[in-house]
Amino acid sequence: MIADLQKEQSELKKKLTDIRNRPVQHIRPQDTASALKALGKRVTKREVQDMMWEVDEKLDGVVDWDEFQLNFERNIRDDSGLEPASFYHMVQFMIYDNDNNGLVSVDETMNMLYARVGREKMESTITKLFGGDDGAPIKEVGHQGGEIDFDRYWAVVVREQTKSLDKVVNEKLLKR
Numbered sequence: 001m002i003a004d005l006q007k008e009q010s011e012l013k014k015k016l017t018d019i020r021n022r023p024v025q026h027i028r029p030q031d032t033a034s035a036l037k038a039l040g041k042r043v044t045k046r047e048v049q050d051m052m053w054e055v056d057e058k059l060d061g062v063v064d065w066d067e068f069q070l071n072f073e074r075n076i077r078d079d080s081g082l083e084p085a086s087f088y089h090m091v092q093f094m095i096y097d098n099d100n101n102g103l104v105s106v107d108e109t110m111n112m113l114y115a116r117v118g119r120e121k122m123e124s125t126i127t128k129l130f131g132g133d134d135g136a137p138i139k140e141v142g143h144q145g146g147e148i149d150f151d152r153y154w155a156v157v158v159r160e161q162t163k164s165l166d167k168v169v170n171e172k173l174l175k176r
Contacts, residue, residue: 026062027052035090039102039150054084063087076116081164089157093150103147106130129156 033048043051055063055071063071068091075088096104096112106126113122130146 024064026064027068028062032087032090035094039090039093041150041154051086051090055087079164080168081161081166082168085157085161089154092157093153103149104129104153105147128160129153 029045029048029052032051033043033045036043036048052061052063055067057067057070058064071088072091074083075085078085093104096109098108109129110122110126113125117125129152130148
């Protein structure tokens with residue numbers, strides 16, 4: 001048993017060393033375009049460039065780990081809808097899609113949302129994603145409590161971000 005643990009520890013140390021010795025990796029526009037294509041989203045070269053620009057703080061045409069992490073943190077904390085979020089939404093969908101089948105299920109999404117936002121906000125988000133546009137109950141289409149594709153996910157998150165932005169703008173206008 002101890003020998004097994006020591007062997008596992010040695011293997012993990014080797015993997016960690018390998019990761020640390022890798023050259024700096026970046027997400028290129030063609031990587032983003034390829035990911036969107038795999039998700040079934042047709043986009044223009046300009047749309048991909050715009051998505052990359054949202055995240056590319058160094059303006060070097062690629063997204064590195066620091067930029068990726070900064071974008072993710074900004075979007076998680078954004079309540080206003082002002083933070084550019086196209087790249088974030090693409091990545092978020094891919095994170096939710098645990099089995100990489102191009103669909104996210106209620107089950108896949110629920111665990112992450114609960115940990116991040118709590119029960120009440122999780123239930124609201126799940127209903128928006130998997131329910132009817134009018135707030136109707138969740139539609140169980142597919143398996144794992146219901147599934148949606150990237151187009152449905154994209155439409156919902158963009159709509160909700162627009163609502164948040166409109167709310168902020170209206171509040172600012174009322175204060176004048």
